[in-house]
Amino acid sequence: SLLQLKLWNKYRVSNIPSLIFIDASTGKVVCRNGLLVIRDDPEGLEFPWGPKPFSEVVAGPLLRNNGQTLDSNALEGSHVGVYFSAHWCPPCRSLTRVLVESYRKIKEAGQKFEILFVSADRSEDSFKQYFSEMPWVAVPYADEARRSRLNRLYGIQGIPTLIVLDSKGDVITRQGRVEVLNDVECREFPWHPKPVLELTDSNAVQLNEGPCLVLFVDSEDDGESEAAKQLIQPIAEKIIAKYKAKEEEA
Template sequence: MATEDVSLDLSTLLSSEERDFLIRNNGDQVKVSNLVGKIVGFYFSGSWCGPCRNFTPLLVEVYEQLSSKGDFEVRVSDLVGKNILLYFSAQWCPPCRAFLPKLIEAYHTIKGKGNAFEVIFISSDSDQSTFDEFYSEMPWLALPFGDERKQILSRKFKIKGIPAAVAIGPSGRTITKEARMHLTAYGADAFPFTEEHLKQLEEEIEEKAKGWPEKVKHELHTEHELIRAKRKACICKGCRETGYSWSFYCKECDFDLHPKCALKEDEKNSNELTLFEVKMDWQGQKQAELWMQILLLVFAAAALATGYIIGSFRMMMLIYAGGVVFTTLVTVPNWPFFNRHPLKWLDPSEAEKHPKPQKAVVSKDKKKSSRK
């Protein structure tokens, strides 16, 4: 069958009066005019179609292979008006690999809130295959491997080591060269990296730190107590992540724990104690036992009377079985009305102040007199 050779104009074919853009699966808009001069494929499909679902993974694989080879490009002009993060990194760098999951998480969170935000990977990898392998883990844009703009940007922002992240505002002004530190400390909350916003976050942390204990004991460092301290940068011995600002620190051993790691154990113990206190309501247990006896007797009498009247042993057993289930639902679960008189456990420090009961000692003379 002969195919008619028809020249089509993409703008005419895909644009309308209401819309002149297409969308990506993450919600980003791509103007139709940006596709002019490119090879474009139209994929007609539906989720209800079995062959479509089988073919889609193959098409995605081909698309990703072409994308990784640079066959799909994004114009720099499309980034104007967005918050941009220049991410200097490489696969051979262990801190870069450790930081990447945190950056990916922050990226999806920031984009998920509808912010005009994009990350650009600027590689220091040694060859194309290493670049391709490392970049395949990232959901954002990148400079092509070996692009001369990498050297220009490194000199402009005075990049001395990696990983490094430079935040650029919608106007093109550099906001901070320490975006990596802020992302490590605050995660996605660091966005948009402005001085005013970061100052507000710091004030919130300072206020929260007032409620933390001055010292803690932790099973990961039993030799000494950990002191609450301000640290410029440290690696937590609990989660192995780099942290900034507050830490629980042992100066003698150079041992750090992030507050979230140091206080997690105390929070867990506190929650377990609260749960234990709620369950220890002796009056509630006594009340539940009484209700259970009454309800079982009532249902047993009702089942026996009904079965005798209608002459059905089966009906009698069904009524009694239903009564057992109902009684179980009422009396076995830890309902709030069974916990109106929780026991107040004495704090260990307070217990030491109270004298322990002593055994009564009976003298031998007293024993002899009692025998007489």
């Protein structure tokens, strides 16, 4: 029905089952990942399951692969890549090899950047083996509750996923995987989203992130393509600003 379609669009439902919690007094979304919430908190101890800041969700000890521990407040003031990955996943292992080099280049450039590994491995031995290849920090494998909360915070539905945060813990991009693969020299770090992109196989997934304006250009001439980008740049900026305003209202 038309009402069902409106609700699907309003709450950006892309698959079912989907459970979204709403504040009845304001109509604002409290939680978009209701299924993960009731799985992780069946007793309702954290009800009403409102959004929490990254700093609160990640709070606790973190590990380095040499056994050293540090507190999560060591991440404060840095850009953070929250990396959801697992050794059993071939695309994850491929991305990790690229990400290690990206991490090194960003650090050598003097940028304040850290990566936080959130494991989806099936055993602690697999976690340790995989983590031994990583120069960054991780949530301890034994802390399943914290790993689940981070998955829930970002609505992770598949791996590998790299969420890039600014120094305040706000999301810059959910498409860190695409950015790392497309910018191997890390010249555009921290990869703030661009209003206008040239559509490729690797960034096509962003068509599902929100409203998009697609301009088809019947030319392979770089000059014409650049002129087309400049033409739709102000329109794209207005669409993004309007979309962000709606997100804040929701």
